[in-house]
Amino acid sequence: ELKVEQNPLFLSMQEGKNYTIYCNYSTTSDRLYWYRQDPGKSLESLFVLLSNGAVKQEGRLMASLDTKARLSTLHITAAVHDLSATYFCAVDDSGGSNYKLTFGKGTLLTVNP
Amino acid sequence: DADVTQTPRNRITKTGKRIMLECSQTKGHDRMYWYRQDPGLGLQLIYYSFDVKDINKGEISDGYSVSRQAQAKFSLSLESAIPNQTALYFCATSDGTVNQPQHFGDGTRLSIL
Numbered sequence: 001e002l003k004v005e006q007n008p009l010f011l012s013m014q015e016g017k018n019y020t021i022y023c024n025y026s027t028t029s030d031r032l033y034w035y036r037q038d039p040g041k042s043l044e045s046l047f048v049l050l051s052n053g054a055v056k057q058e059g060r061l062m063a064s065l066d067t068k069a070r071l072s073t074l075h076i077t078a079a080v081h082d083l084s085a086t087y088f089c090a091v092d093d094s095g096g097s098n099y100k101l102t103f104g105k106g107t108l109l110t111v112n113p
Numbered sequence: 114d115a116d117v118t119q120t121p122r123n124r125i126t127k128t129g130k131r132i133m134l135e136c137s138q139t140k141g142h143d144r145m146y147w148y149r150q151d152p153g154l155g156l157q158l159i160y161y162s163f164d165v166k167d168i169n170k171g172e173i174s175d176g177y178s179v180s181r182q183a184q185a186k187f188s189l190s191l192e193s194a195i196p197n198q199t200a201l202y203f204c205a206t207s208d209g210t211v212n213q214p215q216h217f218g219d220g221t222r223l224s225i226l
Binding site for chain 1: 161215218
């Protein structure tokens with residue numbers, strides 16, 4: 001059974017600081033997705049990572065995937081309040097058929113002035 | 114207009130009642146999914162469907178049933194609701210290609226008293 005672990009689960013940081021959220025998973029997969037969820041809202045896709053060494057960047061967020069280490073990171077650069085949200089990683093557990101995602105528990109990020 | 118529409122958005126009901134949550138999409142995707150989100154637990158897959166005639170159980174299907182009425186419509190039913198089914202329910206769609214993320218509706222907040 002695939003397990004996906006995110007850490008930290010709660011992250012409070014100051015504006016302007018850098019930090020990294022980690023997503024570890026337990027079985028072989030080279031397909032990983034990052035989502036953002038604002039309170040009471042839907043999930044918004046941030047990044048799709050499809051191979052070892054994949055790196056994607058959008059604004060102050062950068063995601064990477066190391067399939068050998070079974071690890072993805074979401075790096076936040078110079079945080080701003082608007083980045084406050086819950087961030088989920090999800091791993092494709094369907095052997096490449098892209099039908100079954102296993103989600104981490106999420107990281108609640110709070111950016112303080 | 115939203116690409117993936119869930120109705121109702123909020124529902125409060127009593128134990129033992131039958132409840133139907135509806136999902137419709139205009140994205141033209143063949144694949145549709147129902148997830149459940151509990152605080153601090155990420156998302157768990159309830160059922161998924163690849164087309165009108167192909168419906169599959171997810172990891173937590175007990176107590177739930179689904180109906181795929183058309184390519185664009187996928188309904189989730191709770192035959193006899195119980196309080197531990199209180200949760201936030203999401204419908205999602207995908208076109209099945211690995212480089213495209215699943216797209217989520219706005220969610221239905223269900224409370225069972």
